[in-house]
Amino acid sequence: MRILYDASRLMSRADRSAPTGVDRVCLAYAEWLLSRPDVTVIPVRGRKGRLVAVKGDWFRRFILDLRTRWNGAENASGDPAHEARLLAALTASTRPAASVISPPPEPVPARPAAKSRVFKQFFRSRHVAALPSADLYLNVGHTTLHDPAALHELETMGVERVVLIHDLIPVTHPEFCRPGDGDKHHDRVANTLRHASRIIVNSAYTGDELRAFASCEGLPQPPVHVAHLGLEPAFVAGEAVATTRPYFVHVGTIEARKNLAFLLALWRRLEERMGPDAPSLVLVGRYGWENEAVLDHLERSPNLRGLVHQASDVSDVLLTRLMRGARAVLAPSSVEGFDLPAVEARAMGVPLIASDIPPHRELTPDATLIDPLDGPGWIAAVELATRTAPKASTAYAAPDWPGHFDIVAQAIGLPAVSPLAGAPKGL
Structure with a gap:
């Protein structure tokens, strides 16, 4: 043919x-x-x-x-030093003084040089x-x-x-x-x-x-x-990032439908409730459309400083290590067509806390599914996973x-x- x-x-x-x-x-x-x-x-x-x-x-x-x-076989990261700073922040015994954040993208010039x-x-x-x-x-x-x-x-x-x-x-x-x-x-x-x-x-x-x-x-x-x-071959069981403090991961473009402003508002409340026991959060993904509210939280909220980190470009090797070491992968999206990171998390045996929307019910039915606007429900789920490491079902048959x-x-x-x-x- x-x-x-x-x-x-x-x-x-x-x-x-x-x-x-x-x-x-x-x-x-x-x-x-x-x-x-x-x-x-x-x-x-x-x-x-x-x-x-x-x-x-x-x-x-x-x-x-x-x-x-x-695949990360070459140096796939746009900034290897940034990856090193992120790992250092997550593996530190105490909360760092500052968050590790990728700089926002520069405006595209009208005529590239x-x-x-x-x-x-x-x-x-x-x-x-x-x-x-x-x-x-x-x-x-x-x-x-x-x-x-x-x-x-x-x-x-x-x-x-x-x-x-x-x-x-x-x-x-x-x-x-x-x-x-x-x-x-x-x-x-x-x-x-x-x-x-x-x-x-x-x-x-x-x-x-x-x-x-x-x-x-x-x-x-x-x-x-x-x-x-x-799924890509890398998204199976394997090596994980080892930390003394619990952390969670979100994977996906930083854009409005991912509901990340909501997630960061929850993290501020978690920090207020849990103090030094509050878990870290890593947002892995490029900046997308309408990300101003997320940037405001990342850059200006004292409650999130040193607690929430962001990385635009990481290799599959580091991404899978981050996901495997997390207490859970979070997927609070308002709407999705498939949500590949959620499926990848379950394929690796990583617990998943996700929004209760049709694609998640279809593809990851054994995840903890919560309405994407249920703030108290999300806070309770993350706090419980922080204090007691959840166990994901091993019966998941990944596509x-x-x-x-x-x-x-x-x-x-x-x-x-x-x-x-x-x-x-x-x-």
Whole structure:
């Protein structure tokens, strides 16, 4: 099978030392396709409303490089000294005088002084040549979809179109997103429903939201396949950060829908109630949209000083050690489509305290689930976990990539297990 794989998002992430959840999915799909000798992979990217082919030999090296850097095999941290300060703060016998916090991102200049590595990647494609013939187009990164031209052209060519929709949050909860993101994502989802042959979703909840959107908008409903996302190899039992003082971890972009201002208000109350026995909190994630309230807490609250820490970029190696050593991973989000860190925590056997929302009920039913606005309930759960280390259920069956790709293979007409052995074709 000849598959056009949309690599637009991965190419735009070339300079990142730490991936987002969607980035991980895009990389996993690229590796899966390249591993199958019964698939010829044709990497493409979007350019001005159409798709252009990316040089195959370069793409193969690019994927190998991303895996190496995102696995932490190289020095994946943007600031190794920052990681060292974070570990020193957590392992100190007494509460440090100051928190360890990544500086907020600098404003993006209107005209970068030099071409970045990301910019240069866009010259690794053939701008003029027509797309090679193919059987199927696969898009798992939401890129290119806001403009219907590429999907429409593929439909006209008789190429099957398969799209993975991660969530509908910008449409259903635009208040948590950048201005304009709701309209843009509305177009992505509507174009997908109009022109995709079939759609993959990461949870039954996302599938329900997609069908509700299609019904409300009067749009076609292609076949929808629910395939829970798999986990990276690092997110299994292993070495943990050892500390004398208990700590908790939140993993995810610092943005409004993650409910972190609420969480930090709880931490201030915990500090007032527990004094020197109050646990530490580590926020692992990049600064996102509408993070001012979180920054105000981190930078100005004397109650949180030396108690709450934040790190924007850490390698998978350190991230998993931090999660394993925590009393619990916290996931107080107001809304999610899948919530990969919550699933990763349970896969590692780490206790999880999470908001009582549909994706958590679907994916982590044995976690401690609390309404995302129930302040007293959250305080009681964290205080109990601080004083008595909780034990997570060992019966959790984590979703995995082989299971995910079995569903995808069936959906697109490939054998669940590749019938051949040998090196990947097509690059």
